Amino acid sequence: YRAMAMEVDERPNISFSDIGGLEEQIKEVKEVVELPLTHPELFEKVGIEPPKGVLLYGPPGTGKTLLAKAVAHETNASFIKIVGSELVKKFIGEGAKLVKDVFKLAKEKAPCIIFIDEIDAVASRRTESLTGGDREVQRTLMQLLAEMDGFESKGDVKIIAATNRPDILDPAILRPGRFDRIIEVPAPSEEGRLEILKIHTKNMNLKHVDLKKIAKMTEGCVGADLKAICTEAGMFAIRDGREYVTMDDFLAAIEKVWAKKRDNKTDRP
Numbered sequence: 001y002r003a004m005a006m007e008v009d010e011r012p013n014i015s016f017s018d019i020g021g022l023e024e025q026i027k028e029v030k031e032v033v034e035l036p037l038t039h040p041e042l043f044e045k046v047g048i049e050p051p052k053g054v055l056l057y058g059p060p061g062t063g064k065t066l067l068a069k070a071v072a073h074e075t076n077a078s079f080i081k082i083v084g085s086e087l088v089k090k091f092i093g094e095g096a097k098l099v100k101d102v103f104k105l106a107k108e109k110a111p112c113i114i115f116i117d118e119i120d121a122v123a124s125r126r127t128e129s130l131t132g133g134d135r136e137v138q139r140t141l142m143q144l145l146a147e148m149d150g151f152e153s154k155g156d157v158k159i160i161a162a163t164n165r166p167d168i169l170d171p172a173i174l175r176p177g178r179f180d181r182i183i184e185v186p187a188p189s190e191e192g193r194l195e196i197l198k199i200h201t202k203n204m205n206l207k208h209v210d211l212k213k214i215a216k217m218t219e220g221c222v223g224a225d226l227k228a229i230c231t232e233a234g235m236f237a238i239r240d241g242r243e244y245v246t247m248d249d250f251l252a253a254i255e256k257v258w259a260k261k262r263d264n265k266t267d268r269p
């Protein structure tokens with residue numbers, strides 16, 4: 001099951017320059033994850049323990065995974081990703097073992113960043129009545145906490161977790177020595193959207209496209225939406241038999257991506 005349950009990347013090919021509108025977050029992640037990996041002696045000399053884990057929270061598609069991958073890239077660390085909801089849904093009865101395996105592999109591949117997406121699926125506040133499924137979730141969480149408590153904060157394995165629902169997290173995971181740094185990764189501002197658009201149009205053949213105007217028009221869009229808009233705009237050009245992308249392509253693409261976003265919203269239970 002290992003190959004399906006975790007994604008291992010020896011050195012992700014994402015750098016901080018591929019991330020738009022998250023300067024503050026990048027600065028913070030560098031300080032709490034990168035610095036302890038690259039200059040552990042600083043912490044040693046001053047006599048403080050670097051954080052073991054960082055929690056990123058914010059809406060889907062804002063770049064949490066990108067941030068984690070970029071840190072791994074910049075520190076020459078390998079990257080292991082697991083997804084909380086998959087741990088407890090797809091691998092019933094295996095969640096705790098999988099967590100154990102992930103930490104073991106991380107130590108072998110150190111320096112290493114473990115990225116746990118959707119951590120709320122294994123670490124939400126305890127429900128009153130423990131059904132069979134909840135007990136499985138509980139065991140997975142216990143294993144995660146035990147693994148985190150069991151490794152050195154000065155070591156070269158760091159954990160980055162992500163969630164859209166920080167409000168439902170079990171406070172146990174936020175205790176000192178666990179995920180004791182919390183960084184918000186919000187939807188981008190207009191300026192942030194412009195930066196993200198610049199990143200995703202870097203290799204596109206644009207003709208009279210006003211990215212500033214597009215940034216203004218896309219209030220409420222996250223990075224993933226903006227990337228989709230760029231791709232859709234390119235598709236409109238291809239369908240039209242052109243090798244360049246126009247402002248009209250972008251306007252049509254914005255419409256299309258908005259419509260999809262609206263549908264997804266109404267689909268939600």
Ligand code: ATP
Nearest residue numbers: 018019020060061062063064065066196223224227
């Ligand atoms: P989720 O919470 O759904 O896992 P996420 O916050 O981890 O989402 P990513 O998976 O990092 O989001 O983003 C999805 C894609 O959207 C990225 O691969 C990237 O192409 C684009 N993207 C998202 N945010 C940004 C950003 N800040 N700058 C540039 N591209 C972005």
